[in-house]
Amino acid sequence: MHQTEYKFSDKTISCYFDAEFSSLENLVDKDKIVFITDSNIVKLHADKFEGKKFIVISAGEKNKQQSTVDFIINELIKLQAGRETFIIGIGGGVVTDIAGYAASVYMRGVKFAFIPTSILAMVDAAVGGKNGVDVGIYKNLVGVIRHPEFLLYDYSFLKTLPQEEWINGFAEIIKHACIKDEKLFELLENNSLEIFQQAHRKISELIKRNVEIKYNVVANDEFETGERKLLNFGHTLGHAVENIYQLPHGNAVSIGMAAACKISVEVNNFPGEESERVIELLKKYNLPVTLPFGERRSGAIWEVLLMDKKKSGDTMNFILLNKIGNGVVKSISLHQLKELIFQNL
Numbered sequence: 462m463h464q465t466e467y468k469f470s471d472k473t474i475s476c477y478f479d480a481e482f483s484s485l486e487n488l489v490d491k492d493k494i495v496f497i498t499d500s501n502i503v504k505l506h507a508d509k510f511e512g513k514k515f516i517v518i519s520a521g522e523k524n525k526q527q528s529t530v531d532f533i534i535n536e537l538i539k540l541q542a543g544r545e546t547f548i549i550g551i552g553g554g555v556v557t558d559i560a561g562y563a564a565s566v567y568m569r570g571v572k573f574a575f576i577p578t579s580i581l582a583m584v585d586a587a588v589g590g591k592n593g594v595d596v597g598i599y600k601n602l603v604g605v606i607r608h609p610e611f612l613l614y615d616y617s618f619l620k621t622l623p624q625e626e627w628i629n630g631f632a633e634i635i636k637h638a639c640i641k642d643e644k645l646f647e648l649l650e651n652n653s654l655e656i657f658q659q660a661h662r663k664i665s666e667l668i669k670r671n672v673e674i675k676y677n678v679v680a681n682d683e684f685e686t687g688e689r690k691l692l693n694f695g696h697t698l699g700h701a702v703e704n705i706y707q708l709p710h711g712n713a714v715s716i717g718m719a720a721a722c723k724i725s726v727e728v729n730n731f732p733g734e735e736s737e738r739v740i741e742l743l744k745k746y747n748l749p750v751t752l753p754f755g756e757r758r759s760g761a762i763w764e765v766l767l768m769d770k771k772k773s774g775d776t777m778n779f780i781l782l783n784k785i786g787n788g789v790v791k792s793i794s795l796h797q798l799k800e801l802i803f804q805n806l
């Protein structure tokens with residue numbers, strides 16, 4: 462296990478990389494812990510919860526909503542959880558987002574920490590302090606920014622992670638490489654999902670490197686006035702197609718990134734060969750780069766996009782690439798964006 466500290470303006474958090482679940486007992490008084498997890502994790506890792514206090518939510522993004530928070534609060538009351546309670550969210554991004562939010566509002570806030578168990582949660586959802594729920598089709602519309610006390614990374618959880626969740630998680634890793642880290646992009650080109658799945662040292666280094674990228678972007682811009690927007694690369698379109706086609710998040714973001722690359726070629730002098738390299742890398746990691754077959758629901762996509770939180774007046778901030786490893790925020794008029802999207806999606 463090695464500990465790294467990450468400083469935010471109001472808090473320093475510890476990340477325990479390459480740690481074991483059992484080392485939790487050295488970090489928190491076990492009588493104070495209430496775990497929040499989902500129905501898959503509790504089945505696959507039942508041994509971890511024996512004799513402990515825990516709350517189980519149903520797995521899946523559709524449960525990331527206020528009624529699940531109400532359920533958690535009722536369970537906390539049943540467990541007689543007081544102000545000294547320490548909540549530990551153990552699971553994928555849905556669990557960490559909702560556990561952080563429930564912990565932030567229960568009794569006006571109790572302490573919490575995360576044990577992320579999916580690639581996506583490890584490199585993205587659990588890092589950065591954003592916690593919350595979806596409201597209908599609007600993702601993460603309600604929530605808080607509050608950091609956990611610590612993050613504990615136990616890679617043995619990944620042994621049970623389904624293949625499609627590995628693939629989804631790698632969409633965010635490729636995103637990080639595209640906007641910030643050309644060397645990481647090359648590393649991904651020179652390796653493969655199978656290699657990362659088999660080599661403990663490689664996945665462990667990859668995850669730490671991605672936590673660092675996300676942390677640096679967030680710490681430089683905690684209130685999302687500039688650089689943090691880069692993390693939305695592929696996400697503006699991604700969220701729209703995720704909603705409309707009911708795609709997994711990583712798949713949707715991958716389609717969004719492929720379109721954003723083509724748009725970057727058209728309006729940002731991003732070289733065509735570089736765009737092809739990104740698209741090839743997405744394919745190499747089994748991610749889709751075009752919309753699923755069938756009717757193209759352009760009208761619906763545009764409508765969801767217009768509701769996007771990032772829109773301001775008649776322009777929208779859109780993330781483009783200058784080159785691989787260098788993302789940029791561009792304000793594009795809605796009129797131009799509409800054309801670009803339907804030519805390139």
Ligand code: ADP
Nearest residue numbers: 501520553554555556578579581582618621622
């Ligand atoms: P995210 O992709 O944001 O992490 P979820 O929290 O919904 O989203 O996790 C994706 C799916 O993977 C869920 O069905 C969840 O139960 C499952 N999952 C997460 N971690 C593991 C794991 N280590 N082993 C098996 N399934 C897992």
Ligand code: ZN
Nearest residue numbers: 633696710714
């Ligand atoms: Zn994402």
